[in-house]
Amino acid sequence: MTLEEKITFYSREDAAAFQKYLREKGCPSRISVEHSFSGTPYFEGTIASILHLIELIGAREKDADLDELKSDLLTRRKTLEEFFASHKPGDSLTEATPSQLLAQAESIDAMGEDVQKQASDKFMNALMILGTLEDNELLEVSEENECYTLLDIKDPNELRVMYAYTDFSGVMEDDLKEAGVSSHIRTSSATEYIITAGAELLFVSDIEDLAELLDNMDVEDDEAARFVDAVFFKQALIARIHALVSEGKQSEAELLAAFDAPAFPLEGTDDVISYDISAEYLSGVVSDLRKQGVLSGKDGKIKSS
Secondary structure (H helix, E strand, C coil): CCCCEEEEECCHHHHHHHHHHHHHCCCCEEEEEEEEEEEEEEEEEEHHHHHHHHHHHHCCCCCHHHHHHHHHHHHHHHHHHHHHHCCCCCCECHHHCHHHHHHHHHHHCCCCHHHHHHHHHHHHHHHHHHHHHHHCCCEEEECCCCEEEECCCCCHHHCEEEEEHHHCCCCCHHHHHHHCCEEEEEEEEEEEEEEEECCCHHHHCCHHHHHHHHHCCCCCHHHHHHHHHHHHHHHHHHHHHHHHHHCCCCCHHHHHHHCCCCCEECCCCCCEECCCCCHHHHHHHHHHHHHCCCEECCCCCCEEC
16 A cells, blocks of 8 residues: 555564554554675674784875774773773773663763763763673673673773775785784674555554654664654555545546645645655555545546545
8 A cells, every 4th residue: 555654673572562542542553574695794802913904004095094993992091091001800890881871871962062962072082992801702792780790801902893895995905914814704684674564554643642652662773763754654645645635526537636736735834745656656645645545536537525
């Protein structure tokens, strides 16, 4: 159906919860599961060896991107040196638990501009430190107690890091051997739970309620916003079709011609909305609205039910 709308979840539980919400609204839906598998090639080595690799490449040609990468590595090394200088094995990293980091991230937007960058830098440094420690097996993670324990102290130069192939240009096989850097292809699988909501959702959905529900589910912010917008825009389209039919437009051709207007007032707002839709799309919408009992009519005639 043309008026159906899809949304992708990354949690089976949240997908099931959303289906329950739709069912309670009297909206049928179906779910499909899609699996994907991909790999990304990286160069892997110690901080010292990656710095050496950058020097080897830089000796042949200047590259602003490599200069930026070198600066990033030096900053990472300095940050890790400061971290190790203030910690010892067995320390519990109480300020780096998932809930603490989430609270930090949520509070950044509420800060004034003068302290926002400082807070953002501190947050990103915390994520970098945790990731580096975990990649080097220097972290014991207790998910049950949400506790991170530092297992050992190391020279940051000896910590292993990975950078994508695309971060480097002009690298040669001999450079990798001399620097002691190896290739590492990191593969991963992903599972998506795609729910297709029936057109009924457009007639029973409260946009604010829908947005609030999705805000608390495992769905990407952009995807949730796209879905909510799509529902809202389709509701506006249906309302406009109903209004045009009520004004006497009795065929798809007449409706399509009417939509050529520059813009229409968007009901309930001070905004206007314009439509650029194809005859095929409009035909599908009209067909769906007939199935929903919103429109009726025979022999090409359209009328309100």
